[in-house]
Amino acid sequence: MTQLLIHVADNNEEVSKETKFGGKPSSPNGALEWPVCKCCKGNMQFLGQLRTPESENMLLLFMCQNDPGSCDEWDPNGGGNAVVVIEDSKLSLVQPPQQGETTRNIRHGVKFVEHENNDYDASRAAWALTNGVSPREVLGQLGGTPAWIQGEETPTCDFCGEAMQFVAQLEQGPDWKTDMNFGGGGCAYVFQCSCNESSAKMLWQC
Secondary structure, eight states, X not given: OEEEEEEEEOOOOOOOSSOEEEEXXXXXXXXXXXXXXXXXXXXXXXXXXXXXXXXXXXXEEEEOOXXXXXXXXXXXXXXXXXXXXXXXXXXXXXXXXXXXXXXXEEEEEEEEEEESOSOHHHHHHHHHHHHXXXXXXXXXXXXXXXXXXXXXXXXXXXXXXXXXXXXXXEOSOSOGGGOOOSSSXXXXXXXXXXXXXXXXXXXXXX
């Protein structure tokens, strides 16, 4: 089975424990050390938050968009993106820094749909065809097996040195005007260490 992330319209700017993309992040008491790009030293852009199954944590996804393409934002170890692991208790909206490209104005919600095919690309295409909608309405998959575009690139944990566990694969979004910038038609891949939940990474391929 493949657990697809299906786009649901959601432009409400409110605190949430659920998987969402765009808008402002939520964090305990609204406190968050906003990630800074190691390449340009500017504030990163908040992409979205992932709620992982059977976990009290959420993954906040960030990527530098101050000078797209020049800050190694595709590299899990390049410092141009970041995954911040937070507890999902006492959440409040975080006020982003005023400097830099820090937020995306359009917020997208998600519903989870299981598809019988284990292959993500096949499941995405089949679900879209069955429902008479664009494949863009599928925002990615949670768990399962990554559908690599350029070949396997599983990152290793900086603490234990072991290969990290696949969490999610993300598409750019339902509308090219509000896409996340994964190189144009690319996908992001999110990983987390199974022995250290605070250790998580993201990369993208196109």
